[in-house]
Amino acid sequence: MQSSVPAVCEIKTLAEDENETGQRAAKAAGCDTAVDTAACLLGKSATEIVKAVPGAFSVFLRIYGPNMDGHVFPEQPIKVIAAHRHPSMPMIIGNTARETWGWSNAVIDEASYTAARPETMSSWRSVLTP
Numbered sequence: 001m002q003s004s005v006p007a008v009c010e011i012k013t014l015a016e017d018e019n020e021t022g023q024r025a026a027k028a029a030g031c032d033t034a035v036d037t038a039a040c041l042l043g044k045s046a047t048e049i050v051k052a053v054p055g056a057f058s059v060f061l062r063i064y065g066p067n068m069d070g071h072v073f074p075e076q077p078i079k080v081i082a083a084h085r086h087p088s089m090p091m092i093i094g095n096t097a098r099e100t101w102g103w104s105n106a107v108i109d110e111a112s113y114t115a116a117r118p119e120t121m122s123s124w125r126s127v128l129t130p
Helices: 014-028 037-042 046-052 077-082 110-116 122-128
Strands: none
Touching: 014 037, 014 046
16 A cells, blocks of 8 residues: 555545536536536546636645546545454555655645645646636
8 A cells, every 4th residue: 555545544535526526527627517427528638627627736635546446446444444244355555755745744734734735725726616
């Protein structure tokens, strides 16, 4: 497991991703009113999609990532681990040097935590608001 090990965090459901990130991305790409949203998105260039779906790099908010799709993740990974229903195998857990420096060195107390939260940052408002 690398970096964001599923400890005390849950991944979104497929429905949550479709209704949150998916709809927001479709709207930003101009496909939210299309008769066939998927076809509209597939018709966009890579540049148009990247512009419509800005990067969001923070541990405070997971906009992109895996979801409980019923196939790869049929249920919350942390619940499977807690119930000891995961395959028994050797495991290596790691992280990378300075991977959190972009946000962690600025969070030193309650006030700086509140200021760093995505919903309080103006740069995040366009990503958070559908």
